[in-house]
Amino acid sequence: MQEPLRDLSRLSLNQMTTKPWSVREAVEGCVQAGIPYIGLWRDKVEATGLQESARIVQDAGLRVSSLCRGGWFCAGSERERQERLDDNRRAIEEAATLGTDTLVLVCGPAADRNLPAARAYVEESIATLLPYAQEYGVRLGIEPLHPMYAGDRSVIVTLGQANGFVRRLAHPNVGVVIDAYHVWWDPELEREIEAARGHILGFHVCDWLVPTPDMLNGRGMMGDGVIELRRLRQLVEAAVYRGPIEVEIFNEALWQMPGAQILSLMSERYLSCV
Amino acid sequence: MQEPLRDLSRLSLNQMTTKPWSVREAVEGCVQAGIPYIGLWRDKVEATGLQESARIVQDAGLRVSSLCRGGWFCAGSERERQERLDDNRRAIEEAATLGTDTLVLVCGPAADRNLPAARAYVEESIATLLPYAQEYGVRLGIEPLHPMYAGDRSVIVTLGQANGFVRRLAHPNVGVVIDAYHVWWDPELEREIEAARGHILGFHVCDWLVPTPDMLNGRGMMGDGVIELRRLRQLVEAAVYRGPIEVEIFNEALWQMPGAQILSLMSERYLSCV
Numbered sequence: 181m182q183e184p185l186r187d188l189s190r191l192s193l194n195q196m197t198t199k200p201w202s203v204r205e206a207v208e209g210c211v212q213a214g215i216p217y218i219g220l221w222r223d224k225v226e227a228t229g230l231q232e233s234a235r236i237v238q239d240a241g242l243r244v245s246s247l248c249r250g251g252w253f254c255a256g257s258e259r260e261r262q263e264r265l266d267d268n269r270r271a272i273e274e275a276a277t278l279g280t281d282t283l284v285l286v287c288g289p290a291a292d293r294n295l296p297a298a299r300a301y302v303e304e305s306i307a308t309l310l311p312y313a314q315e316y317g318v319r320l321g322i323e324p325l326h327p328m329y330a331g332d333r334s335v336i337v338t339l340g341q342a343n344g345f346v347r348r349l350a351h352p353n354v355g356v357v358i359d360a361y362h363v364w365w366d367p368e369l370e371r372e373i374e375a376a377r378g379h380i381l382g383f384h385v386c387d388w389l390v391p392t393p394d395m396l397n398g399r400g401m402m403g404d405g406v407i408e409l410r411r412l413r414q415l416v417e418a419a420v421y422r423g424p425i426e427v428e429i430f431n432e433a434l435w436q437m438p439g440a441q442i443l444s445l446m447s448e449r450y451l452s453c454v
Numbered sequence: 455m456q457e458p459l460r461d462l463s464r465l466s467l468n469q470m471t472t473k474p475w476s477v478r479e480a481v482e483g484c485v486q487a488g489i490p491y492i493g494l495w496r497d498k499v500e501a502t503g504l505q506e507s508a509r510i511v512q513d514a515g516l517r518v519s520s521l522c523r524g525g526w527f528c529a530g531s532e533r534e535r536q537e538r539l540d541d542n543r544r545a546i547e548e549a550a551t552l553g554t555d556t557l558v559l560v561c562g563p564a565a566d567r568n569l570p571a572a573r574a575y576v577e578e579s580i581a582t583l584l585p586y587a588q589e590y591g592v593r594l595g596i597e598p599l600h601p602m603y604a605g606d607r608s609v610i611v612t613l614g615q616a617n618g619f620v621r622r623l624a625h626p627n628v629g630v631v632i633d634a635y636h637v638w639w640d641p642e643l644e645r646e647i648e649a650a651r652g653h654i655l656g657f658h659v660c661d662w663l664v665p666t667p668d669m670l671n672g673r674g675m676m677g678d679g680v681i682e683l684r685r686l687r688q689l690v691e692a693a694v695y696r697g698p699i700e701v702e703i704f705n706e707a708l709w710q711m712p713g714a715q716i717l718s719l720m721s722e723r724y725l726s727c728v
Binding site for chain 1 (some may be wrong): 563564567568569573600601602604605606611612614615618638639640641642662663664665666669679680681682
């Protein structure tokens with residue numbers, strides 16, 4: 181059995197876990213709690229201002245593990261599709277300004293019911309963005325979402341599928357982001373984590389609650405659900421990922437807690453369960 | 455593009471679609487609506503009585519497309535595991551008595567967090583039951599459920615995984631049941647339906663609503679959601695399945711409608727959308 185993590189040196193707070201907090205509050209919370217990384221969200225950064233957010237993070241000595249999120253490529257009209265590509269270019273610039281080399285891509289739903297066509301278009305869009313990402317020193321991390329989001333959030337729903345994109349795109353600036361919540365159920369998980377060797381750009385953790393109180397905001401604190409998180413970390417580390425581990429929890433009940441308490445609980449569970 | 459279905463000759467009412475109805479009510483409803491098949495549920499059959507249910511169906515001239523459900527193999531103790539195997543043996547006998555050759559297996563959650571072990575145990579359990587099923591002329595249809603049920607309903611979550619079981623079990627009395635709701639999101643769907651050629655024992659339809667109102671009872675009437683049902687039927691027919699098509703919809707709102715109205719709506723949508 182895998183050894184527990186001994187310290188918080190790889191821990192990252194994904195801002196969604198403390199959704200009510202601004203960038204400044206989240207950064208100060210991390211400093212207080214001894215958490216060295218933060219995963220930022222674009223809406224929060226926009227609320228604080230891009231340059232100001234970058235300064236706050238830098239002054240605090242925190243490192244930015246990733247920026248969430250680009251993606252959402254499919255749209256009903258050519259004009260909208262161009263707008264979305266432009267928005268992704270801005271996201272790449274923002275990632276560079278914030279000092280992270282990883283932009284997480286959530287690949288959106290199909291504009292109609294045609295999944296194969298939507299998937300092909302997503303691949304084409306990522307190919308279009310890659311030279312731009314390379315110019316900025318940013319890597320695009322394709323995050324497969326849980327299949328229950330196939331209708332409204334992501335046409336990329338398995339790690340195997342994301343690995344296929346990476347293989348075909350064959351570019352140093354594209355890889356995958358593995359979130360335990362989205363992939364834990366997959367019978368091919370072990371094989372596909374191994375297949376992701378060398379292009380894993382991020383590892384996110386939380387837990388799957390039984391029953392699940394809400395399809396979007398019913399994710400669990402590590403240890404409160406059924407995912408074998410330590411086994412999953414073992415697989416990811418065997419595929420030579422040793423980067424930050426982001427705790428990303430969408431949970432209404434959690435967001436009612438004082439932020440400092442969330443950070444204390446997540447640090448404790450990170451050591452005991454991940 | 456695939457031609458629409460021209461008549462109701464392959465339509466089956468899965469009893470869950472008219473949950474408030476007893477076996478007798480459902481059978482009479484099918485006769486009135488010109489629906490030739492019914493998919494029965496064990497709890498409903500038990501409420502009416504096994505022999506009585508068999509008689510009602512037979513007297514009405516209906517055919518039973520399947521019996522739901524066996525499975526739920528994993529359990530915390532050896533005694534419970536034996537009880538569950540015994541219950542599956544009874545389900546096989548019931549299927550034979552009711553005149554159907556297909557028992558649908560929903561393979562249950564893991565008793566602990568260990569998915570690989572649970573999956574191995576499910577395979578072992580099906581192997582144990584197969585000689586018994588053969589004796590009764592009953593085929594066991596492994597139904598992969600949507601991955602969002604991996605924590606509480608089924609450790610079998612993809613058609614590829616179910617096909618793997620069938621290949622390894624290599625027995626004429628085992629196959630798969632394909633439910634559009636559970637598999638529509640799968641990037642490997644086309645390939646795995648083709649791989650299921652010759653061992654597809656059932657085809658179920660309903661629709662995926664966006665947003666999904668409830669994880670269990672929020673399934674949609676065909677045409678109300680995002681699944682390309684006709685394309686899916688085309689794939690299943692290309693894999694030479696020409697048997698009954700069961701409409702199985704878990705939906706609280708639908709269950710408020712008068713049963714005859716449900717049957718009329720589902721027949722209309724079956725012709726226009728499937």
